[in-house]
Amino acid sequence: MQETIEAIDxxxxxxxxxxxxxxxxxAEFEILADSLLxxxxxxxxxxxxxxxxxxxALHRVGWPRRSPPTRESPYLKAWGKLIKLYTKATQHPAAVPSSPYCALAHERQSWCLLRMMLIFWFELTRVPDTLWGGLHQALLRAERANVANRRVDDGLFGTPLRLSCREVHHAAALIHLANPNALPMSMLPRxxxxxLELATYAQFVPPEWLDRIDDRYGIDLAGNSPPIPALALADAKMLRLYDAGALIPKVHMRLAQTGLSxxxxxxxxxxxxxxxxxxxxRQEPREPSNEGLQVVSDWPAIYFYFTGRAFEPPTAVSVRRTFEEAQRIQLFGGTVSDVDxxxxxxxxxxxxxxxxxTQWDAMDCSPKGWRIRRSGARSELTRWPPGRLLLxxxxxxxxxGMLTRVRWRQATFDGEIHLGLEQIPGIPRPxxxxxxPVVGAPPTPWYPAFWFPDTSRGDEGTHRLLAPLEIGTEAKLLNLWVEHKTRGARVQxxxxxGEDYLILTFFWIDPVII
Known part of the structure; x- marks a missing residue:
């Protein structure tokens, strides 16, 4: 039986x-949203x-998030139903185009889409393209209703107290350009x-305005880190270019304030x-450099070019070597050497x-890394996102070679890509x-990795491990193959x-203690 309005209230x-x-x-939030719909x-x-x-009520419960959401979680579904509620409001007979009611409904709809994005940013995961597409379409609908720039009261984030649909859209783009995955989670609310406070000064303009923008401030969002997926959609013909000229003085004014922590x-x-x-x-001195460098991406390739051998699971290595020895004796009488x-x-x-x-040219180097460039590689831009592991x-x-991560990326208008690489400190060991493995369960797969031993304390120390994302942030117990044997490790x-790696600390537990 359908609930009454009094019961819902x-x-x-x-x-x-x-x-x-x-x-x-x-789940109760989702049920309540269904009742309102x-x-x-x-x-x-x-x-x-x-x-x-x-x-x-939803915002209070999850700011910041208390536990990682899943795509089918009732929490995310409740936000999705809330967006449908505001969509219903934009179609209400009282929401006449250009009216304050219409502006309120459109702003709330965009705000909820931004709030859903923050859930994914808080968990350091990629925002789904559907959310970017939804936010962009919400702005286009607000523009057609002539309310995209009209501010309405909305102080749930604390400040500012009034927002427009366009400001919410621009704030989402600014948060994305800030690369939240490379910032401490505690910084994300700031x-x-x-x-939100500076979104008014972020100018996103159509690409045909390129000639009107100073080259120092023009940033093509399709060619800079991190790219916004929705701007690559066929129907997204606006907001392809970001002009930072109006924003720079405002940021500098903030930096000039006294009393900042x-x-x-x-x-x-x-x-x-x-x-x-x-x-x-950079805080370190930079030295000009014009030497050629080779850059390797992708875990299997990095492992091969670092060690000189392809990665194989430890159990497969011993089996394959035994087979090769028998085959060598049978076919060649043992005359083919290991070296051959x-x-x-x-x-x-x-x-x-x-x-x-790939081949790159160094621009300069410092004790912590490199600045490199590659000409005519604009089409390969997506291969080098910030947070990518490179050798x-x-x-x-x-x-x-030197294990590094991409810290920043730029694409110039003349077709060059510039990368800032930071070395992962320590002496890596493959x-x-x-x-x-859980008793009774199938054996878990092995992955290539690098560990950085604590040389000062030996086995008693805390070591670091560079591993693929498949290991996951929730892992507590791991097996490492060290010196031809398996050793247990507990993650601290x-x-x-990063984009394709984790760096974690661990200590040895021999024998393994669960």
Missing amino acids: ERLRHLLAVAPESAPPA GQEFATFSQLVDRADLLRA VVTFA TDERLLLETLSQRWTGEPPK LTEREREKNELLYSPHL VRKHPKTYG TAVQHF EVLEK
């Missing part, structure tokens, strides 16, 4: 009265007022505040660099992994890693999550 008041830590399960409201305010109450100043400097397209300022076989195998692997090796080699005929902390 009572449940909404209860949700707002309880403390966030005592909030009911997310099923009601027919006589006036626009009756619908929007109740949707606003549900929005405030990034959101800065983005050290963390806040560092955050503003980072945002200034990412929002204006300027390469990060190894050389043939390397030639085969060089051919296999060569597509992952840099100076000598093509020697295996090994290894293999797997999740600790995940230090960094």
Whole structure:
């Protein structure tokens, strides 16, 4: 039986009265949103007022998020139903184009889409393309209704107290350009505040305006890090170019304020660099360099060019070697040496992994990394996102190199790509890693990895592990293949999550203790 409006109001008041830590399960929010969708409201305010109450309750429960969401979680579904409520409001007879009611409904719809994006950013995961597409389409609909620039009261984030649909859209783009996955999670609420406050000065313009923009400030969003997926859709013909000219003075004014904490100043400097397209300022001295470098991407290729051999699970290595020895004796009478076989195998692997090796030119270097460039590679831009693991080699005929991560990326208008690479400190040792197998379950796969030993304390110390994302941030027990044997390791902390790697700390547990 359909709930009455009075019953729905009572449940909404209860949700707002309880403390966030005592909030009911997310499924109740979804059920309540369904009840609101099923009601027919006589006036626009009756619908929007109740949707606003549900929005405030949902926002209180999950800011920041307490547990990782899944794509099918009731929490995300409740936000999706809330967006449908505001969509229903935009189609209400009282929502006449250009009216304050219409502006309110469109702003709320965009706000909820941004709020869903923040859930994914808080969990350091990629925002689905459907959300970007939905946000962009919401802006286009608001423009057709002539309310995209009209501000309405909305202070759920604290500041600013009034927002427009366009400002919410621009704030989402600024947060994305800030590359939230490379920032500490505790900083994200401040990034959101800065983005909302400065969104007015972020100018996103059609690509045909390129000639009117100073080259120093023009940033093509399709060619800079990180790219916004929705802007690559066929129907997204606007907002392809970002002009930072109006934003730069406002950011500099913030930096000139007195009384800023050290963390806040560092955050503003980072945002200034990412929002204006300027390469990060280095604290270390830089030396000019014009030498050629080889850059390797993709885990199997990195492992091969670092060690000189293709990665194989430890159990497969011993089985394959036994088979090769028997085959060698049978076919060649034992006359073919290990060196000959190894050389043939390397030639085969060089051919296999060569597509992952590219030639770059160094621009300058510092004790912590490189600044490199590659001409005519604009079409390959998506291969080098910030947070990507790369191996840099100076000598093509020697295996090994420097493990680095991409810290920033730029695409110039003349077709060059510039990358800022930061070295992962320490002396890496190649290894293999797997999740600790559960008794009775199938064996877990092995993955290539590198571990950085604590040389000062030996086995008693805390070591670091560079591993693929497949290991996951929730892993607690791991097996590592070290010196031809398996050793147990207990994960202490995940230090960094990149585009295709994790850096975590661990200590040995021999024998393994569960």
